[in-house]
Amino acid sequence: MRSRFDEQLAQLERELIEMGALCEESIALAAKSLGDGRLARQVAPLDTEIDRKERDIESLCLKLLLQQQPVARDLRQISAALKMITDLERIGDQAEDIAEIVISGQVNEGEELLRDMAASTIKMVTESVDAYVKHDTMLAEKVIAEDDIVDDWFDRVKHTLIRRMTTDPGEGERAVDLLMIAKYFERIGDHAVNVAQWVIFSVTGTHKEG
Template sequence: MRSRFDRQLETLNTMLIEMGMQVETAIAASIEALKKQDTILAKKAIAADTEIDQQEKDIEAMCLKLLLQQQPVAKDLRLISAALKMITDMERIGDQAADIAEISIFLSQAPYVKTPEHIPQMAAATAKMVTESIDAFVKKDLELANRVIADDDVVDRLFDAVKGDLIKLMSADSSSGSQAIDLLMIAKYLERIGDHATNIAEWVVFSITGKHEDAAGSEG
């Protein structure tokens, strides 16, 4: 019975990895769409959100099945409850990637006054956080989870750099205001993706140690 349960836990890990990969694809497509002003790529990111929503439902069903099939020990309960929390954050990341893609479609209608510089760096940093947070869960890697939590500061600094870029842009050219506001919204969505990746990493820490601390450092 236990070996069957362990195999199902492995299946859960695989499903989480696949959902993580789909989330990464959505982020990459939405940012590439932004850089190239490519509406086809943007629509791909929006379509990925539907798949991510379905994956959330499938993983939720698997977690409930695991809880009902056998009386899990404390460690199993932590792992399954962490997975349930993580998929909520991943689903929200998918939503935010779709939001970025929708703004990208709007921005494709006119050339950029100035090509976004720090936004692709933010996107790369947040996508890395998402990937590593899922890896940390699957590998039960506490050090990697803590590294993801620390990396949120990098994303926050990049967000400040984007704001600085856009303020300079609007100061130099008042007609760029509309574009600058849309780009700032995209940067804000990326900052939120970083926050969700941090949440995932914090739940990984909980699944390993039994302790959950929020980003401010207070136990939850």
């Protein structure tokens, strides 16, 4: 019975890795698509796949809870996975939101302003899922600390765009689009922090918010 349970836990980890990889791909594609509507249109199918993964993982978690008798650490791992998939699904949604702005807006190719912010955000998502798989609380703490970097990038982008709108009112609509994209990246970073906090809970039994 325990060996079957361990196999299902391993399957849960594999599914989470796959969902995290889809989220990384979706964010990276959304960031790369700035100014390229063709690339931006490839994000929505990824979000559909992320949604499907969320349903599959939720079903597996409920099966583990109802059909098995998990001990405390197993229970924390399953509970954390259920929380994490909600944040991962929202990451997929926000990558799609970015793509929709690109498709309908005035975002030019090669917006250097957002490149580093996007890279920092993708790194947080990658490390948060990696921390879960490795049961690595130190890596999870690193992700939480990295949120300050993404927040700083958002502030820099915001102030740059405000100056741009002040000096050239004709840039207003495009600047608003870029500010919305930056805000979505910042929110993705927040969701990566949530994932990292649930990693810590799954290992220690302690959940710290903020």
